[in-house]
Amino acid sequence: xxxxxxxxxxxxxxxxxxxxxxxxxxxxxxxxxxxxxxxxxxxxxxxxxxxxxxxxxxxxxxxxxxxxxxxxxxxxxxxxxxxxxxxxxxxxxxxxxxxxxxxxxxxxxxxxxxxxxxxxxxxxxxxxxxxxxxxxxxxxxxxxxxxxxxxxxxxxxxxxxxxxxxxxxxxxxxxxxxxxxxxxxxxxxxxxxxxxxxxxxxxxxxxxxxxxxxxxxxxxxxxxxxxxxxxxxxxxxxxxxxxxxxxxxxxxxxxxxxxxxxxxxxxxxxxxxxxxxxxxxxxxxxxxxxxxxxxxxxxxxxxxxxxxxxxxxxx
Ligand SMILES: [Zn+2]
Ligand SMILES: [Zn+2]
Numbered sequence: 001x002x003x004x005x006x007x008x009x010x011x012x013x014x015x016x017x018x019x020x021x022x023x024x025x026x027x028x029x030x031x032x033x034x035x036x037x038x039x040x041x042x043x044x045x046x047x048x049x050x051x052x053x054x055x056x057x058x059x060x061x062x063x064x065x066x067x068x069x070x071x072x073x074x075x076x077x078x079x080x081x082x083x084x085x086x087x088x089x090x091x092x093x094x095x096x097x098x099x100x101x102x103x104x105x106x107x108x109x110x111x112x113x114x115x116x117x118x119x120x121x122x123x124x125x126x127x128x129x130x131x132x133x134x135x136x137x138x139x140x141x142x143x144x145x146x147x148x149x150x151x152x153x154x155x156x157x158x159x160x161x162x163x164x165x166x167x168x169x170x171x172x173x174x175x176x177x178x179x180x181x182x183x184x185x186x187x188x189x190x191x192x193x194x195x196x197x198x199x200x201x202x203x204x205x206x207x208x209x210x211x212x213x214x215x216x217x218x219x220x221x222x223x224x225x226x227x228x229x230x231x232x233x234x235x236x237x238x239x240x241x242x243x244x245x246x247x248x249x250x251x252x253x254x255x256x257x258x259x260x261x262x263x264x265x266x267x268x269x270x271x272x273x274x275x276x277x278x279x280x281x282x283x284x285x286x287x288x289x290x291x292x293x294x295x296x297x298x299x300x301x302x303x304x305x306x307x308x309x310x311x312x313x314x315x
Pocket of ligand 1: 004005006007008009022023024025026
């Protein structure tokens with residue numbers, strides 16, 4: 001059994017890339033100091049903020065909420081709320097909503113739940129079916145991603161939020177980075193920076209990725225040690241249709257063989273974000289149909305609705 005590198009007690013986690021192990025107490029301290037370092041390094045929050053945490057009900061976002069709840073109690077100028085988007089994925093979402101409600105009620109955090117069905121008119125399952133019937137070339141994750149992004153921004157703003165926190169961790173970020181490279185989609189790389197949505201458009205909310213420098217495994221350990229691990233571990237049923245699945249296996253294998261690989265990918269990513277952000281700078285416009293911020297005349301959400309035949313509009 002491995003021993004804590006600090007106190008010699010039984011270790012709960014070993015960071016191979018550092019060559020150190022931690023007991024329960026020292027893991028939690030180490031985790032806290034590293035998240036705080038990320039917050040400082042990238043200037044995530046100011047003295048006065050209404051922080052809205054985008055919560056999916058999974059381990060990452062519940063951990064983000066739990067972490068920020070404890071941190072925000074020490075900062076008088078911060079208010080904290082949670083926002084859950086219910087896409088409507090049968091057999092998956094119902095479970096995660098239960099976990100979400102348990103945690104927000106335990107912590108006493110204000111929250112809002114927004115559903116695809118009410119806002120778009122269709123659940124994600126129905127949208128996927130519609131797209132399939134119309135022979136649209138999109139994967140489920142496209143509909144989910146576009147509408148989630150849209151609704152998160154809109155509702156975080158309506159709630160009075162000044163910053164939207166997502167629980168993206170180191171693994172999520174480097175996976176998306178490699179996916180963008182494999183697709184030749186370097187334009188999207190600036191979106192993988194730690195802070196996005198800082199623009200001149202008044203309807204855009206700044207977004208920060210809280211666990212930007214924390215590996216997924218460590219978020220899992222944090223969740224387990226704090227008793228917030230979802231009661232039932234359910235994976236999104238659409239996940240295996242995404243090429244991310246393979247990329248994830250590949251990156252994890254590299255990390256096993258060469259500890260620290262993920263941090264090296266992140267280093268390359270940060271360097272590219274810096275170099276590309278001006279080159280691909282988008283001047284946000286206002287969508288002609290819905291009035292939300294958009295990169296073109298019509299936003300991605302309205303475009304998708306048109307392709308799906310669920311938006312009737314005369315231009
Ligand atoms: Zn220890
Ligand atoms: Zn629109």
